Amino acid sequence: MNRTAEESHLLRIKNLALEFHTERGVVQALDGVNLAVAKGEVLGLVGESGCGKTVTGRSVLGLIPCPPGRIVRGEIWLDQENLMTLSQENLRSRVRGSRITLVPQDTLGPLNPVHTVGTQMGDILKYKGRSRNGRPNRPGSDHQEILDLLRAVHLPDPDKILAKYPAELSGGQRQRILIAMAFLPRPELIIADEPTTALDVTVQAQILKIFRDLVARDGCSVLFITHDMGVVAAICDRVSVMYAGQIAETAPVRKLFESPRHPYTVKLLDSVPSPEKKEISQIPGTVPTLININKGCRFYDRCPQRLDRCRDHKPGLTQADEDHAVFCHLFG
Amino acid sequence: MRITRFSAIFLDEAMTSPLLEIRALKRYFPVRSGLLHRITGLLRAVDGVSLEVNAGEVIGIVGESGCGKTTLGKTVQGIYRPTAGEIFLEGKPLSRLPAKDLRRLGLSLQYVHQDPLASFDPWWPMARSLDEPLRAHTDLPWSERMERVVRIVKAVGLDTEHLECFPHELSGGQLRRLTLARVLALNPRVLILDEPTASLDVSVQARILKLLSDLRSEFKLTYVFISHDLRIVRIMCDRVAVMYLGKVVEIGPTEAVLRDPRHPYTRALLAAIPRLSPGEPQDENLLEGEPPSPLFLPQGCRFSSRCPLFQEGLCNASEPALSPIGPGHEAACFRSAELSTSEETVARVGGFGLEKAEKREGSKMRIGESDAS
Amino acid sequence: MNGRVSALQSLPGVGLAKKLLNRRMLRLFFRDKLTGLGTVLVLVTFFLAVAAPVLSPFPEDAYENVRVAERLQSPSAKHWFGTDRMGRDIFSRVLYGGRVTLFIALAVTLLSIAIGVPLGLVAGYYSGAIHEVIMRVADVFLAIPRIILALSLAAALGPNVPNVIVALSVSFWPRFTRIVEAETQSLRHELYIEASQSLGVSPVSILFRHIFVHTLPTIIVRGTLGIGFTILLAATLGFIGVGVSPPTPEWGLMIAESREYLPGTWWYALFPGLAIFLTVMGYILMGDSLRDAMDPRLRGIEG
Ligand SMILES: Nc1ncnc2c1ncn2[C@@H]1O[C@H](COP(=O)(O)OP(=O)(O)OP(=O)(O)O)[C@@H](O)[C@H]1O
Ligand SMILES: Nc1ncnc2c1ncn2[C@@H]1O[C@H](COP(=O)(O)OP(=O)(O)OP(=O)(O)O)[C@@H](O)[C@H]1O
Ligand code: SF4
Ligand SMILES: [Mg+2]
Ligand SMILES: [Mg+2]
Numbered sequence A: 001m002n003r004t005a006e007e008s009h010l011l012r013i014k015n016l017a018l019e020f021h022t023e024r025g026v027v028q029a030l031d032g033v034n035l036a037v038a039k040g041e042v043l044g045l046v047g048e049s050g051c052g053k054t055v056t057g058r059s060v061l062g063l064i065p066c067p068p069g070r071i072v073r074g075e076i077w078l079d080q081e082n083l084m085t086l087s088q089e090n091l092r093s094r095v096r097g098s099r100i101t102l103v104p105q106d107t108l109g110p111l112n113p114v115h116t117v118g119t120q121m122g123d124i125l126k127y128k129g130r131s132r133n134g135r136p137n138r139p140g141s142d143h144q145e146i147l148d149l150l151r152a153v154h155l156p157d158p159d160k161i162l163a164k165y166p167a168e169l170s171g172g173q174r175q176r177i178l179i180a181m182a183f184l185p186r187p188e189l190i191i192a193d194e195p196t197t198a199l200d201v202t203v204q205a206q207i208l209k210i211f212r213d214l215v216a217r218d219g220c221s222v223l224f225i226t227h228d229m230g231v232v233a234a235i236c237d238r239v240s241v242m243y244a245g246q247i248a249e250t251a252p253v254r255k256l257f258e259s260p261r262h263p264y265t266v267k268l269l270d271s272v273p274s275p276e277k278k279e280i281s282q283i284p285g286t287v288p289t290l291i292n293i294n295k296g297c298r299f300y301d302r303c304p305q306r307l308d309r310c311r312d313h314k315p316g317l318t319q320a321d322e323d324h325a326v327f328c329h330l331f332g
Numbered sequence B: 001m002r003i004t005r006f007s008a009i010f011l012d013e014a015m016t017s018p019l020l021e022i023r024a025l026k027r028y029f030p031v032r033s034g035l036l037h038r039i040t041g042l043l044r045a046v047d048g049v050s051l052e053v054n055a056g057e058v059i060g061i062v063g064e065s066g067c068g069k070t071t072l073g074k075t076v077q078g079i080y081r082p083t084a085g086e087i088f089l090e091g092k093p094l095s096r097l098p099a100k101d102l103r104r105l106g107l108s109l110q111y112v113h114q115d116p117l118a119s120f121d122p123w124w125p126m127a128r129s130l131d132e133p134l135r136a137h138t139d140l141p142w143s144e145r146m147e148r149v150v151r152i153v154k155a156v157g158l159d160t161e162h163l164e165c166f167p168h169e170l171s172g173g174q175l176r177r178l179t180l181a182r183v184l185a186l187n188p189r190v191l192i193l194d195e196p197t198a199s200l201d202v203s204v205q206a207r208i209l210k211l212l213s214d215l216r217s218e219f220k221l222t223y224v225f226i227s228h229d230l231r232i233v234r235i236m237c238d239r240v241a242v243m244y245l246g247k248v249v250e251i252g253p254t255e256a257v258l259r260d261p262r263h264p265y266t267r268a269l270l271a272a273i274p275r276l277s278p279g280e281p282q283d284e285n286l287l288e289g290e291p292p293s294p295l296f297l298p299q300g301c302r303f304s305s306r307c308p309l310f311q312e313g314l315c316n317a318s319e320p321a322l323s324p325i326g327p328g329h330e331a332a333c334f335r336s337a338e339l340s341t342s343e344e345t346v347a348r349v350g351g352f353g354l355e356k357a358e359k360r361e362g363s364k365m366r367i368g369e370s371d372a373s
Numbered sequence C: 001m002n003g004r005v006s007a008l009q010s011l012p013g014v015g016l017a018k019k020l021l022n023r024r025m026l027r028l029f030f031r032d033k034l035t036g037l038g039t040v041l042v043l044v045t046f047f048l049a050v051a052a053p054v055l056s057p058f059p060e061d062a063y064e065n066v067r068v069a070e071r072l073q074s075p076s077a078k079h080w081f082g083t084d085r086m087g088r089d090i091f092s093r094v095l096y097g098g099r100v101t102l103f104i105a106l107a108v109t110l111l112s113i114a115i116g117v118p119l120g121l122v123a124g125y126y127s128g129a130i131h132e133v134i135m136r137v138a139d140v141f142l143a144i145p146r147i148i149l150a151l152s153l154a155a156a157l158g159p160n161v162p163n164v165i166v167a168l169s170v171s172f173w174p175r176f177t178r179i180v181e182a183e184t185q186s187l188r189h190e191l192y193i194e195a196s197q198s199l200g201v202s203p204v205s206i207l208f209r210h211i212f213v214h215t216l217p218t219i220i221v222r223g224t225l226g227i228g229f230t231i232l233l234a235a236t237l238g239f240i241g242v243g244v245s246p247p248t249p250e251w252g253l254m255i256a257e258s259r260e261y262l263p264g265t266w267w268y269a270l271f272p273g274l275a276i277f278l279t280v281m282g283y284i285l286m287g288d289s290l291r292d293a294m295d296p297r298l299r300g301i302e303g
Helices: A003-007 A054-062 A088-095 A115-126 A140-154 A160-162 A171-183 A202-218 A229-235 A253-258 A263-271 B006-013 B071-077 B099-109 B126-137 B143-155 B160-164 B173-186 B201-220 B230-236 B254-259 B262-270 B337-340 B343-349 B354-370 C003-009 C014-020 C025-027 C033-050 C090-125 C129-143 C146-157 C161-170 C172-189 C191-198 C202-238 C252-261 C264-292
Strands: A009-022 A024-040 A044-046 A069-078 A101-102 A189-193 A221-226 A238-243 A248-251 A317-321 A326-327 B020-033 B038-053 B058-063 B084-088 B111-112 B189-196 B222-226 B239-244 B246-253 B323-326 B330-333
Touching: A003 B330, A009 A054, A009 A221, A009 B058, A024 A044, A024 A054, A024 A069, A024 A202, A024 A221, A024 A248, A054 A069, A054 A189, A054 C172, A069 A263, A069 C033, A088 B189, A088 B239, A115 A140, A115 A171, A140 A171, A140 A202, A171 A202, A202 A229, A221 A229, A229 A253, A238 A253, A238 A263, A238 C172, A253 B323, A263 B201, A326 B111, B020 B071, B020 C264, B038 B071, B058 B230, B058 C146, B071 B111, B071 B173, B071 B189, B071 B222, B099 B111, B111 B173, B111 B230, B111 C172, B126 B160, B126 B173, B126 C202, B143 B160, B143 B173, B160 B343, B173 B201, B173 C090, B201 B230, B201 C003, B222 B230, B239 B254, B239 B323, B246 B262, B246 B343, C033 C202, C033 C264, C090 C129, C090 C172, C090 C202, C090 C252, C129 C172, C146 C161, C146 C202, C161 C202, C172 C202, C252 C264
Parallel strands: A044 A221, A044 A238, A101 A189, A189 A221, B058 B222, B058 B239, B111 B189, B189 B222
Antiparallel strands: A009 A024, A009 A069, A238 A248, A248 A326, A317 A326, B020 B038, B020 B084, B239 B246, B246 B330, B323 B330
16 A cells, blocks of 8 residues: 555554453453545444454544553544544544544434434534535524435434434334434544444345445445444445454455455355355354463464464564455465 | 255154144234223234244244244243134144143243343353253252253353353353253253344354254254344245244245245345345345334235335235245235246346356355364 | 362352342442441341340349339449339340340341242232232231331230230231332243243242342342331330330330439430430441442442
């Protein structure tokens, strides 16, 4: 990746390492994570439960609880600004909820149960403003904008929905509202943390379509966290596979599915059921706990193609292709 | 290592009557509201389901959330009392059996809960929970019971150390295995598995599915496999029943139903599954909205409010019944015949390119064979 | 066979013990100084009552004894709390009074639990006639204020210790039935109960091995608070004259006797009164803290 290409990326996470100090020991939740999201791109972040997807997303928003969390090293750049140097106050007023928004996994938690949906959506526009200028701020335009968005997320009768309380809506409806709320301030980057995991396939398919349409409309970038390879295929431009707090492989989505390089990616793709498959295979062993993890490759214990040096030496980042990075000794 | 089907093993056991038969089963929940808690409506969670389950087969039940899969499973096991209908096990009607026989026979039909964490007493160590059915049904001394518990726990791929754990100390996959271990202690013949891989990682899911296949041949089990994921159903099941709002709308051999779905809802479910093939145009023939409430069913066909083939005067006039389509294949739709013949309908409802997909699969599956474990 | 598994099984209460003794709960329990005070008061009063025969300087004064020469003396080195109208040592009588009072309170609470809890479990687990009968009977008892019910019963039965225990228990058991029934109702719908049912486990086993164990924390809290209130009630009965009869050294009774000699002989009423106050406060403070520590709605607020 050359210099200019890197500059063109909206979000750049460089060598991020994060620890949690718990009673059981130090959890090395992230170890040298590198990610870059270009303008207008949907980057998928995929991996098994507990591999650090959520904490990566929350790091960008400055939402890691400290203690127990501690960012050991690394940089997070949003355009020309180093987010790690910003104060919480600055993050809250200038970045979170305006330049970067979050679609959380839990659909009931983030909505305030005592206010109607309409009030909560109105508040976003009132307090978070818009990150892009040049849009009219006429009275009434806010309301119109909210209605348009609700229609865009395929909620019938937006006026009625606005008068309802979160608990009166189904999980699918709440997820649509949360997506609408994330797009409302016209952010530059949206972090979507498993926005469809709790939903039925039929609703998931609708939501993914809505997401694609809105991203195309606004031209914003998305960091799309999921554990479902099918969802990745449906929505992402590029994808980073995470394993035990590290990025195992990053590639354009098509390349990753057609010629996966990292042994973990290969095994992961084989264990995913799909309507085309009559059989699936398993990955032997289990995900390691992130306490006292061995210092070599974190996939060593489960890797079918491991080499001797994998045990004690951390693999480096290798460019298998100009846009295909692998974190594995087999390619180093 | 592959997950394969074992039905052939049981062919010699095939009986004339099905092992489990469900006839016109209904389960309604009264809905109360107001100050007086008066019954103001009936929630028709299961609204007339008939199924025959043969010994040794795996029958899948699929459908969206809230379509009544769990209610069906619990009613069949006897946790809920049926509102109407009859359940036969080994040809004997469960509701008319004397209490003693019912107890014995009922035990050979077991239900495995959807939420494994909530199905264990949070204050009991696993050893105690797994011992509970043995303690209730055998006169064995404690040490012999523990020996059996340990044997079963090993059979589901766990260690004795897990027996000392409390439920919250175990992972989702481990809890799944333990729920299976607990019912296996009773030597059941039929297991109703309620979403046995829900909320598990793909890698854990693959191992649980493998375990289920192994257990099935080891303990000669018959599965009623509840799931909302057609991808898993394709891997696990011989036959599949698609449910919508408390009713079976299509049923048949898995391959037949998935290759040639004859109900628009089955097609929509298939179209909604994300494919592992990026770049290919996604199916744009998606269902709109969500299922209506089982409190207020649409007139006529219960799918009519979302159906792309809805025809005024036909579909809202009466409710279509299951009618035969092919061998063992039935669908409840007035226009099911058109679904296979008319190119135009296929285009409107969304095709399901299995043939095309399978060609690709041939090259892909070989990677899995290097699996050493 | 795994040795550790067998060790676990031999301790059936291990789950409960783990829950009761988990660290956060202990921290919550000892959150404030009042808790420490309550616990200390409970332990000290209990110890004093048990050790009364050893600790009291004039054990023979506990019941009937007359020493005319030493009537109504104020506190001194010989009689720390002074003497009463018969010349008996009030310190000794307060210590022995603790024995009587605590015996009554504990007996009443245990008896009420023994009657109330099983009824509550059965009423909560089954719906229909059994539930209705048990709960309507309990409601009748609950509708009458406890003090009035206890008073009339004690008056009818006649003043002695067993009768006081009966009177107080009759007015107390429905409270346990009520709370246990409510808790059983909600536990009954837990998935793990459903799971046991579908495994063919008998209702008796489910009620006692699962549900009863889960209601224990509530029972302990209610029981502890109940001991405090029962002490107060027993003293009230004694004071009014329908409780235990003289010469039993009962605190309420002692205060009643002292009325004729007030305000001159202040020690006569003060020390039994103080004993009642401190003991009742001890149990109530401890019960309150136990509730804070075990109530899941309060748990997790800190730490
Ligand atoms: N507040 C915390 N304290 C201690 N450890 C934490 C904390 N938050 C996260 N972790 C640990 O960090 C690791 C990564 O967690 P994270 O939630 O990011 O996983 P995830 O990939 O989002 O998983 P999931 O798919 O289950 O949401 C886990 O091992 C987790 O135990
Ligand atoms: N005990 C109950 N009382 C009242 N209504 C119930 C009860 N159990 C289920 N229902 C209702 O019956 C309908 C079917 O629920 P059920 O749990 O069987 O669906 P499901 O297909 O298992 O869904 P999921 O995929 O979410 O598990 C739902 O509308 C649900 O709200
Ligand atoms: S009967 Fe009519 S409404 Fe029902 S599924 Fe068939 S075409 Fe659609
Ligand atoms: Mg997460
Ligand atoms: Mg269910």
